[in-house]
Amino acid sequence: MKLILHIWRQPGPKAPGRMERFDLDGISEHMSFLEMLDLLNEKLTAEGKEPIAFDSDCREGICGMCSLVINGVPHGPEKGTTVCQLHMRHFRDGQEIWIEPWRAKPFPIVKDLVVDRSSMDRVMAAGGYVSVNAGSAPDANSVLVGKDTAEQAFEAAACIGCGACVAACKNASGMLFVAAKVSHLGLLPQGREERMRRVRRMVEAMDQEGFGNCTNQYECEATCPKEIPVAFIARMNRDFLKAALFSS
Amino acid sequence: MGWVATFFRSSIGSKFLMALTGILLLFFVLGHMTGNLLIFQGAEALNAYAHWLHDHPKFLWTSRIVLLAIFVIHVTTAIRLKLENMAARPVSYVKGRTLKATLASRSMVFTGLLLLAYILFHLLHFTLGVVQKDATGPSGPGGEKDVYAMVVTSFGNPVYAAGYILAIALLWLHLWHGIASFFQTMGWSHPRWTPLFTFLGKALSLLIFLGYVSVPFSVLTGLLKLPAGGN
Structure with a gap:
């Protein structure tokens, strides 16, 4: 698959940001969205360019770390799915995709797509x-x-x-x-x-x-x-x- | 009483303030509509109602002052919340998208402010009678207003009628979101009842639209006209 990516680049919290265009080829439809970005970052690193900063951790949809707004929708177009569990088969070959960070005053941008x-x-x-006095574990089923x-x-x-x-x-x-x-x-x-x-x-x-x-x-x-x-x-x-x- | 101020300044307290003042304004909208619909019983019924109100100045002025207070709270709270909400997203999305929010819910502040502007005009027009002096001035024997003649003459002018219908359409849009939203804010959410409340809220907003618009519509189509030999 080949994609045209528009990604928010911002060097630091106070620096001005802008959308930057990347044309990426060689994407497998079995890749997750984050693996697609990994591929782009490998390419950028090999070219001696600054890779794109984005958050991820467990990559199995339970940690809540990944945070990308894809074409205006947080976590992308699939319902009930985190970005890390979103696969490239949900996109068309040659599609244009806009990737932005969470936008809110309480979430200041750290760099590129990473927010605090x-x-x-x-x-x-x-x-x-829950405030509890630590002690021995209560008997099972003692609290119904x-x-x-x-x-x-x-x-x-x-x-x-x-x-x-x-x-x-x-x-x-x-x-x-x-x-x-x-x-x-x-x-x-x-x-x-x-x-x-x-x-x-x-x-x-x-x-x-x-x-x-x-x-x-x-x-x-x-x-x-x-x-x-x-x-x-x-x-x-x-x-x-x-x-x-x-x-x- | 400090807790009251703290409560109403908080995000959730402000929601309650909007919902409660909103529902009180809805009662006024329904009362006003009932009064308007008396026009279909004839000139005497409508004029008798208008004169009854003016013969009870204590009741009339108490209602007006309470209504004004509710209205001011509703509008100022809305503006405060809108400013806070704009500040909460200083940089907007390059590519924004809406999944579930409706046109009505997204335009609450705009429909609200346009309604505010129209209500000011409406008061100048019908209550104070300074806009269309020939149609809205006193004409009764004791200098009292012939409300029936006033309404029929005013809405006989398609420009005033169209402006009124447009304003009522804005009210429809505002209530389409507002009434259903009231229940959610009050915390009255239940899988069985919420869809029903939402449906009834939308149905009521449509009924209000039809009720209000029926008056200029009937004047424009000639269903309501001035008595023969009148002014």
Whole structure:
């Protein structure tokens, strides 16, 4: 396969960036999107040029590190797929492809396609945990969790924190991410004790980081590689109201 | 009371503010429409309703002040949120794409601001009567307005009628997203009920469009006309 690539190049956080065109030949349709970029980087290195910086780690769709906006869609055109699990057979020979980084104020660009997502870590540090006294492990099945609740919590827990929801959102809002974390922990008995405090603190941290506001357009749900539904945002809204009205 | 201010300044609190003021404005839109539709019962019914309102100044002015306050909160919060949202994405995508967002949801601020502009014109036109003086001035024996004659004469001019229909179409688009969005913001989301609420919200926005537009439509097509021998 042969492709025409337009890739965002930016030497550093403060430097101005621009789209640069690359014509790449010899792509196998079995390659993943990242392997295609590896091929381009090998070519660039051999030519003595600066390779393109992009994030990746596990390359099996679970770490949330890869973060490319492909033709305007975070993680590319395949539904429920991360970039590393996206294969070149979904593209046409000779196709033009635009590759850009996540674009949001809380995700400053480090270089080329690499963005700094520490803002999400700070939101997690504000309440995305369960405080427990470490001791011996409890007996299995001593804490009962209903099947439906477990399923629902698991659906939210599928969030890999990649930030595609923010990148896709028309307002660069981080609500689907925060909603998934708040719901996953708040649904389970271990996390229920801190449910009200958690939602208040995490939303406060989210607002401080400069994420945008949710206007219920659901672009996040359409792009999420783990297909987390926006019903969790409604759930977070409920929790936040309850926390504001009743918790101390 | 500090927690109230903190709540409404937060991103989610602002959502509640938009949803609650929005739904209150929807009630006004429905009330206003019901009043307008009295025109189909004849001149007496519409004029009696208008005169009843003016004979109860306490009720009228309380409603106006509350409505204005709700309106100001809705508009200023929307502008604040829009500015925050623009700041949250300082560099836009070279190649942007939309998967799920609708024309209605993406244009909320634009339809909202255009509606604001039209409402100001609408007040100058019908409430204050300074735009089309020959059609909207007082004509009753006691100097009271003949609202029926005012509406029929004004909408007899296709330019005013077209402007009104266009504004109501913007309202339709605004409510198409707004009503369904209310439920999500309030947290009333359920796999069984959400599709129904969304459908009903869209249906209601269409009904509101048809209800309002029926008046200029009927004037333009001659269904509603001035009584013979009138002005």
